[in-house]
Structure formats: C-alpha cells, structure tokens
Amino acid sequence: MRDTATVEPMLDIRNITLRFGGVVAIRDISFDIRQGEIRAIIGPNGAGKSSMLNVINGFYHPQEGEIWFRGKRRGPMRPHEIARQGLARTFQNIALFKGMTTLDNIMTGRMTRMRSSMLEQALWWGRAEREENAHREKVERIIDFLEIQSIRKTPVGRLPYGLQKRVELGRALAAEPELLLLDEPMAGMNVEEKEDMSRFILDVNDEFGTTIALIEHDMGVVMDISDRVVVLDYGRKIGDGTPDEVRNNPDVIDAYLGVSHD
Amino acid sequence: MTTAAHAGDGPDTLAKLLAHNAAVHGDRPAYREKEFGIWQTDTWAGSAEKVRALGLGLLATGLRRHAHVAIIGSNRPDLYRAMVAVQCAGGIPVPLYQDAVAEEMAYVLGHCGAELAIVEDQEQVDKLLSISDQTPALQGILYLDPRGLRKYDHSRLRAFHEVEELGRQHAAEHAAVLDAIISGTTGRDTCVMLYTSGTTGKPKGVVLSHDNIIRTARASAEFDHLGPRDSVLAYLPMAWVGDFIFSMGQAYCTGFCVCCPESAETMQADMREIGPSYFFAPPRFFEGLLTSVTIRMEDAGALKKRLFRHYMAVARRVGPALLDGRPVSLADRLRYRLGALLVYEPLKNALGLSRVRVGYTAGEAIGPEIFDFYRALGINLKQLYGQTEASVFITQQPDGEVHADTVGVPSPGVELRIGENGEVYYRSPGTFVEYYHNPQSTADTKDAHGWVATGDAGFIEPETGHLRIIDRAKDVGKMAEGSLFAPKYVENKLKFFPDILEAVVFGNGRAECTAFLNIDLGAVGNWAERNNIAYASYQELAGHPRVLETLAAHVAEVNRSLAADPMLSACQVHRFLVLHKELDADDGELTRTRKVRRRIIEERYAVLIEGLYSGAHRVFVETAVTYEDGRQGTISATLEIREAKTFPVASPGRAAA
Numbered sequence: 079m080r081d082t083a084t085v086e087p088m089l090d091i092r093n094i095t096l097r098f099g100g101v102v103a104i105r106d107i108s109f110d111i112r113q114g115e116i117r118a119i120i121g122p123n124g125a126g127k128s129s130m131l132n133v134i135n136g137f138y139h140p141q142e143g144e145i146w147f148r149g150k151r152r153g154p155m156r157p158h159e160i161a162r163q164g165l166a167r168t169f170q171n172i173a174l175f176k177g178m179t180t181l182d183n184i185m186t187g188r189m190t191r192m193r194s195s196m197l198e199q200a201l202w203w204g205r206a207e208r209e210e211n212a213h214r215e216k217v218e219r220i221i222d223f224l225e226i227q228s229i230r231k232t233p234v235g236r237l238p239y240g241l242q243k244r245v246e247l248g249r250a251l252a253a254e255p256e257l258l259l260l261d262e263p264m265a266g267m268n269v270e271e272k273e274d275m276s277r278f279i280l281d282v283n284d285e286f287g288t289t290i291a292l293i294e295h296d297m298g299v300v301m302d303i304s305d306r307v308v309v310l311d312y313g314r315k316i317g318d319g320t321p322d323e324v325r326n327n328p329d330v331i332d333a334y335l336g337v338s339h340d
Numbered sequence: 341m342t343t344a345a346h347a348g349d350g351p352d353t354l355a356k357l358l359a360h361n362a363a364v365h366g367d368r369p370a371y372r373e374k375e376f377g378i379w380q381t382d383t384w385a386g387s388a389e390k391v392r393a394l395g396l397g398l399l400a401t402g403l404r405r406h407a408h409v410a411i412i413g414s415n416r417p418d419l420y421r422a423m424v425a426v427q428c429a430g431g432i433p434v435p436l437y438q439d440a441v442a443e444e445m446a447y448v449l450g451h452c453g454a455e456l457a458i459v460e461d462q463e464q465v466d467k468l469l470s471i472s473d474q475t476p477a478l479q480g481i482l483y484l485d486p487r488g489l490r491k492y493d494h495s496r497l498r499a500f501h502e503v504e505e506l507g508r509q510h511a512a513e514h515a516a517v518l519d520a521i522i523s524g525t526t527g528r529d530t531c532v533m534l535y536t537s538g539t540t541g542k543p544k545g546v547v548l549s550h551d552n553i554i555r556t557a558r559a560s561a562e563f564d565h566l567g568p569r570d571s572v573l574a575y576l577p578m579a580w581v582g583d584f585i586f587s588m589g590q591a592y593c594t595g596f597c598v599c600c601p602e603s604a605e606t607m608q609a610d611m612r613e614i615g616p617s618y619f620f621a622p623p624r625f626f627e628g629l630l631t632s633v634t635i636r637m638e639d640a641g642a643l644k645k646r647l648f649r650h651y652m653a654v655a656r657r658v659g660p661a662l663l664d665g666r667p668v669s670l671a672d673r674l675r676y677r678l679g680a681l682l683v684y685e686p687l688k689n690a691l692g693l694s695r696v697r698v699g700y701t702a703g704e705a706i707g708p709e710i711f712d713f714y715r716a717l718g719i720n721l722k723q724l725y726g727q728t729e730a731s732v733f734i735t736q737q738p739d740g741e742v743h744a745d746t747v748g749v750p751s752p753g754v755e756l757r758i759g760e761n762g763e764v765y766y767r768s769p770g771t772f773v774e775y776y777h778n779p780q781s782t783a784d785t786k787d788a789h790g791w792v793a794t795g796d797a798g799f800i801e802p803e804t805g806h807l808r809i810i811d812r813a814k815d816v817g818k819m820a821e822g823s824l825f826a827p828k829y830v831e832n833k834l835k836f837f838p839d840i841l842e843a844v845v846f847g848n849g850r851a852e853c854t855a856f857l858n859i860d861l862g863a864v865g866n867w868a869e870r871n872n873i874a875y876a877s878y879q880e881l882a883g884h885p886r887v888l889e890t891l892a893a894h895v896a897e898v899n900r901s902l903a904a905d906p907m908l909s910a911c912q913v914h915r916f917l918v919l920h921k922e923l924d925a926d927d928g929e930l931t932r933t934r935k936v937r938r939r940i941i942e943e944r945y946a947v948l949i950e951g952l953y954s955g956a957h958r959v960f961v962e963t964a965v966t967y968e969d970g971r972q973g974t975i976s977a978t979l980e981i982r983e984a985k986t987f988p989v990a991s992p993g994r995a996a997a
Contacts, residue, residue, distance in 0.1 A: 281488050
C-alpha cells in the first residue's frame with residue numbers, strides 16, 4: 079500500500095449531524111482526512127455521501143458537530159470563502175460552461191486568484207495583462223498534465239462525457255487546491271475512461287501533493303486508488319479504514335454489497 | 341566496392357555538422373516545439389550546447405563505446421538531440437517505434453543488446469520495466485517527462501535533464517574524451533541503426549553509416565534546393581528512416597528548422613500554425629485530408645459549394661499545367677488567379693499547406709484523383725520511392741515531371757537495374773552497411789557488387805524514363821490459368837475509393853480473385869448519418885446491406901478498369917466480404933507503417949477465404965484481438981459474402997458498356 083498519509087489530519091470532522099426538516103441525512107459522523115492522502119467516501123444510494131461532501135465544502139451547514147481545518151475550527155462560511163481556503167470540487171453532474179472553450183472553462187478556475195479589478199480586466203492593461211499571462215501559463219500546464227491539448231479551443235458542450243469530466247477536473251486543479259473534492263469522478267464512464275481518470279487522480283496526488291477526497295460508486299476503482307475508505311449507510315458511518323480492512327468488514331459487506339452471510 | 345567512402349566535401353558526421361551549423365548560423369532556429377500552448381524555439385547554438393551537455397553526461401554515467409542506445413518516444417527536440425549526443429559519447433542510437441507493444445520492443449532490445457534507453461514518458465518506462473527479465477543488457481533508462489514516475493524505484497531510472505546537468509557539472513573531466521570521439525568518428529562509422537518494420541518475419545536491424553545518411557541527405561536536399569530557411573513538421577515515427585533523413589540528415593546538412601507538434605492529435609492545428617515549406621506524408625494522410633475537405637464541403641452552404649465546385653474544376657484543368665510550367669492561356673491564368681484568391685489559398689491555409697514548396701508522398705501508391713487534387717491547388721506534391729536499406733531515396737520525381745502512376749527518375753548518385761524476373765535493383769551511396777548480426781540476410785539482399793534487391797517488381801517507362809512499380813515481387817503470382825496476379829495493384833485501385841480503408845486481394849494459383857475490405861469509418865459513417873442509417877458499432881455499419889451495395893459498386897468499377905488492361909484483366913474481383921474489424925498493427929495484421937501482412941491475414945482468416953471460394957453466402961468467424969493496453973479478447977461475427985459484377989476482357993468498346 080502507499081505510505082502517503084502523515085499523522086496530522088488536514089480536515090477533522092467531528093460528530094456531524096445534518097437534518098433537512100425531519101429527515102436526518104447524516105447522523106453523528108466523525109472521520110478525518112490526512113494531509114496528502116486519497117480518501118474515499120463510499121456507500122449505497124442515499125447513504126449521505128453527497129450531503130457529506132456538501133458539508134465539507136460549506137454548502138450545507140450541519141446542525142450539530144464541528145469541522146476542523148488545519149487545526150482551526152471552521153465557523154459557518156460561504157462556499158467561495160471556503161474555496162479561498164484551498165478547497166475545490168467537481169460535480170456529479172458536470173457543471174461546466176457548455177458554450178465556452180476548454181481553455182476558458184479552466185481559466186474560470188483561476189478566478190479566486192485574480193487580483194486585478196473588473197475595470198482593469200476590461201481594459202486588459204498593466205496588472206490585468208501580466209496577471210492573465212501568468213494564469214494562462216498555469217492553465218496551460220494543467221492542459222498539458224491532463225493531455226487535453228487537442229481540445230484546448232473546443233467548446234466544452236461538443237466534447238464527449240469522459241473528456242468533459244477531465245475538463246472539470248482541470249478547472250478544479252486550476253484553483254491549486256490543497257484539498258480536492260471529487261463527486262463521483264467516474265460516474266457513467268466506460269472502462270478505458272475510468273482507467274484514464276484513475277491515473278489522473280493518482281498523478282494529481284503524486285505530482286501536486288494534493289489531498290483528495292472522493293465519492294465513488296465503483297468499488298473496484300475506489301479500492302485500487304484510495305489510501306483509506308469511509309463507508310456510509312443511511313447517514314451512519316459503518317466502516318473506516320484501509321481498503322483491505324473495509325473489504326473484510328462484515329457490516330460493510332452486508333450494507334453495501336447486500337450479500338448475506340451463511 | 342570501389343566507390344569513394346567519404347561524404348564528398350564538408351563535415352562527414354552529424355556531430356561535426358552540428359558544430360558547423362552552430363558556428364555558421366548559430367542564431368537560426370534548429371528546433372521549434374509547441375509546449376504549454378506556445379511555440380518554443382531553440383537555435384543551432386543552443387542545441388549544440390545541449391547535445392554536448394548530454395554527451396558529457398552520458399560519458400559521466402559510464403556509457404560504453406559502441407553501446408546501442410534505444411530512443412523511444414514521439415518527435416521531441418530532446419530526443420533528436422539525444423541521438424547526436426549518443427553518437428558524441430561513442431554510442432549508436434537505435435530509435436524504436438513508440439507505439440510498439442512491450443513484446444515487440446523486447447525482441448529489438450534483445451537483438452541489439454541495448455544498454456541504455458532514452459524514453460519520453462511513464463508509458464514507455466512501464467513497457468520497458470515489464471520486459472526487464474527479457475532484456476538483461478538494459479542497465480539504465482533516462483526519461484524526459486517525470487510525471488507519474490516520482491515513486492518509481494530509481495536504481496535504474498534517471499531523469500534526462502539530470503544527466504544533462506551532470507554533464508555540465510563534470511564537463512572538465514570528460515571534455516577531452518568527448519572531443520576525441522567526435523573528431524575520431526568518420527563517415528564510415530555507424531550513424532544509426534533502424535529496425536525495418538518487416539512485412540515478413542522478425543524485424544531486421546539496418547546499419548547505416550554517417551556517409552550513407554549525409555551523402556544521401558545532401559544530394560536530395562540539393563535536388564530540391566532545400567536551404568536554412570525551410571522548415572519541416574516532424575510528426576512521423578522517429579524509428580522510420582524517412583524521419584531520420586528529413587529531420588536529422590537533411591536538417592543537419594542544410595540547417596533548416598524541425599518543428600515538433602504538441603501531440604499526435606493536435607498535428608493538424610500545429611501544422612496550420614507552422615506552415616512548413618517542406619512536407620512529407622504517406623498517401624493515407626492526403627487521402628484523409630481530402631476526405632475531410634469533401635465532407636465539410638458537403639455540409640457547406642449552397643453558394644460556397646458552387647464556388648468550390650466551379651473553381652476546383654478550373655484548378656484541375658489549369659493547376660497541374662501551371663506547376664509543370666506548360667503553356668496556359670491568359671484567360672485560364674486569370675481564372676486560376678481568381679480561384680486562388682477565392683478558394684485555393686484559403687483552403688491551403690486551412691490545411692496548413694500554404695507555404696509548402698516541396699511535398700513528397702511515398703510508401704504506397706496514391707490515387708490519381710487525390711494526387712491531382714493537391715497539384716491542382718498549386719501544391720508541388722511529388723512521389724518518391726525508397727526504403728530503409730537505401731537511406732530512403734531510390735527514385736524521386738523532379739519538379740515539372742510529375743505523374744501519378746510513376747515514382748520518378750533515379751535519385752542523384754543512384755544506379756537502377758531491372759532483374760530478369762522484373763525485380764528492381766539499385767546501388768547508391770546510401771546503400772546500407774549490413775543487417776546487424778544477420779550476415780545471411782545481408783548476403784541475400786545485397787550482392788558482392790553492392791546491388792540491392794528491393795523486393796518490388798516494376799519497369800522503367802520507355803517514353804519518360806520514370807520507374808513504375810507494380811507490386812511486391814514475391815506477391816506477384818500467377819492465376820490458375822497462367823495470367824499475372826498482382827494483388828497490391830488491385831488493392832490500391834480499391835483503396836482509391838474513400839469508403840475503402842484497406843483491401844486484401846487473394847487469388848494466387850486460383851481461378852478467380854476475391855477480396856477482404858475494410859470500410860473507412862469516417863467516410864462511411866458520414867454517409868450513413870446523411871442517409872439516416874443508424875448503427876451502433878463499426879461491425880454493424882460494416883455489415884449494413886446498403887454499405888455492401890455501395891462497396892459492390894466500387895468493386896465493379898475497379899473490375900471495369902482492370903478489364904481494360906489486358907495484362908491484369910484476370911485480377912478482377914469476383915466475390916468479396918467486408919471484415920468485421922479494422923486490420924490492426926496491434927494484432928500483427930499490418931506493419932507499424934500500416935502495410936498489409938498478407939501471410940498473417942491468410943492464416944488468421946483462413947475460414948473466411950475458404951468461404952469466399954466455397955460459394956457460401958454467409959460465413960461465421962471468431963477472431964482474437966489485442967486491445968490498446970495489451971489485453972486479449974475475441975470478437976465474432978457472421979459475415980455476408982457478396983458477388984461483384986465482372987467484365988469481359990477487353991475489347992475496349994464492350995468494356996465501357
């Protein structure tokens with residue numbers, strides 16, 4: 079197994095409970111994400127995976143529990159404030175600007191890092207020009223990294239699904255996040271696309287040292303690329319550990335695979 | 341063999357040429373490479389410094405003299421420079437096809453006993469590591485792109501740029517040795533070893549000397565007046581002799597600039613940006629380009645369509661004559677000018693062919709319509725005939741003497757002879773030294789007087805003095821009743837239809853000819869879309885009744901033209917089928933340069949051939965396939981066999997009916 083995980087947790091989730099009216103989406107869940115690891119959150123449909131991700135990136139505010147980020151307790155924040163803290167995410171249903179090119183879409187990922195004013199950018203003069211050139215260089219490195227040079231100028235709406243997913247990953251990477259949240263990065267992909275995406279996720283983790291938390295349905299992929307896995311079922315945590323530990327956990331087998339013991 | 345062994349005048353090795361270029365036009369661009377979306381330029385002086393640094397680095401890492409060094413990757417300036425650096429350090433570069441699967445590489449690496457491999461990226465490193473038990477001689481791997489390799493065991497791995505840096509740091513210790521090797525190497529020494537793709541049997545290592553490369557490159561560059569202001573796009577495999585002659589030999593002899601595209605997929609866009617003045621592509625490329633132009637014109641508005649049709653008709657009538665310098669009336673000249681303004685120049689610009697002064701195609705026959713299309717646009721597209729053993733050039737077409745069905749006159753310094761069986765023989769300064777570790781094959785191919793058998797059958801046209809190639813000598817056979825059987829000739833005629841990607845014709849020793857066809861997914865798919873024909877897979881489209889009808893019409897058309905040629909009229913295709921998968925180099929059915937491997941196809945599809953001759957209407961087949969990642973699988977299909985219309989042999993009046 080890979081030995082990336084150092085001891086210090088980057089993100090610590092303590093006793094989170096999230097309710098929507100009377101429905102309890104997440105019930106008293108705690109786990110942590112360590113610096114430099116690939117952490118998977120898995121579970122059957124409706125287990126609360128996406129809600130958990132939305133809690134982490136600040137879109138939902140849990141009624142109970144605490145989130146500690148880099149040793150500090152995080153108060154209620156708006157998503158863009160959290161983005162500034164070094165979190166970026168991709169979405170289960172691709173959320174790109176379909177009419178814009180790959181390049182422009184990834185450039186939007188640099189928005190949080192742009193300092194020049196709207197007026198300066200409109201005039202494209204001085205600081206704005208220098209800034210754009212610097213950002214463009216970063217974006218080009220990401221394009222090179224994800225091997226999407228050939229679609230640099232193609233409107234995203236014209237691209238096949240697998241490539242759109244890759245562009246979305248590119249946009250998230252453009253923000254140079256410390257923690258990258260991936261919501262079902264392989265959903266709807268064929269085997270070859272899944273293999274490509276797995277390789278990119280591992281490479282991102284390797285090359286940029288980005289900590290990655292991902293939600294995924296595909297057990298095979300998760301077990302291959304994750305360092306640690308947390309398993310949810312009906313809003314509860316039923317397993318947490320290395321892929322091997324999780325794979326052999328009887329509760330997980332019951333809940334997730336629906337296999338009965340004999 | 342009494343011919344002078346030295347490269348005429350001037351430097352006699354690539355390393356000396358590099359030093360010469362750095363001194364004479366040091367500030368001119370030697371390489372351009374698109375990286376991170378921007379073309380980065382490196383000058384001759386800059387390249388010379390990098391080659392020296394890497395050469396010193398290789399010495400510092402202990403490269404042995406005459407060691408073989410494998411070069412594996414797509415066209416990158418660093419890899420081109422690495423080949424010269426290896427020579428400077430006393431080694432012999434052996435470029436390999438980068439898309440070859442690991443087992444193929446294992447054979448070549450084992451055969452030449454490569455001690456070091458310089459590779460592009462993780463993909464190639466993975467391949468080499470997976471065959472390390474079969475390549476005990478391979479002690480080190482240098483990689484260009486570190487991505488994904490961070491956590492690999494670095495006991496044998498090393499970063500390319502780290503070795504360059506090592507060379508710079510330890511320059512003082514190794515400079516004397518490096519200089520001694522450079523000045524001690526002469527034209528007689530080995531420049532490069534290239535493995536032939538081998539339509540038959542295992543690949544053979546063709547040893548080419550500096551003299552071979554430099555004398556050929558120099559003569560051919562003079563033939564086409566190439567100079568330091570020219571530029572080429574290097575996109576064909578580095579392991580192919582043509583790329584070595586164009587991007588190394590001619591570039592070093594003339595000092596022109598070699599441009600490397602960003603990736604294989606962006607090649608077209610990169611070509612538009614660079615606008616090369618000297619361009620080489622296989623017929624397949626020009627076919628593909630024309631197909632895409634035709635498809636896009638079909639989708640264009642009515643006005644554009646009419647403009648295009650009208651002016652292309654003018655171009656076809658006037659363009660080739662203008663190129664060849666034949667007399668053209670003033671009215672036609674003016675029409676052509678107007679056409680150039682409205683259609684030809686914008687189209688050439690879109691294709692990236694605006695600045696092409698000299699364009700070559702070779703490797704396969706090119707369809708006359710395709711050839712004429714480009715020449716009509718005013719692009720000086722010519723044909724050449726060559727092979728690895730000749731350092732490419734055997735014959736080529738001079739400016740103004742271009743015909744679609746010949747391959748030109750002997751290149752400067754080449755002697756040509758036609759054997760009794762019709763086989764073409766040549767002798768030239770570019771003739772290879774030997775096949776590495778294979779004296780038997782060397783003796784079989786090259787006789788004591790230096791004449792080399794090409795393996796192709798052909799004849800010299802009496803009226804023009806140009807060589808015309810009919811087929812592979814060993815493929816030319818006899819039909820049962822004794823007339824000539826030339827499968828490739830027929831296959832080429834079939835492949836001139838955009839719908840047909842690949843064709844394999846059978847009939848040696850039989851009463852009738854039959855054929856396998858591969859559809860071109862681009863062309864046929866577009867046609868299907870236009871005609872509301874739904875299909876889910878290649879296989880389904882290939883088996884669609886209307887597709888089969890169209891192809892039957894194409895085959896009948898070919899038969900009609902064959903019937904008009906008394907020599908080849910027996911080669912008419914009586915029955916054919918459309919294969920359920922594309923012939924693929926990964927399955928060993930094509931060579932890496934995409935030539936059909938007849939014998940392997942005959943073995944793999946014996947059941948289909950039997951079906952073609954048994955009179956069956958349907959035949960079931962199951963085939964093993966290799967996926968891109970090397971995994972194996974099988975696909976099965978029931979294929980329909982169609983009859984094609986044939987024509988009675990040639991009294992011309994009836995054949996046209």
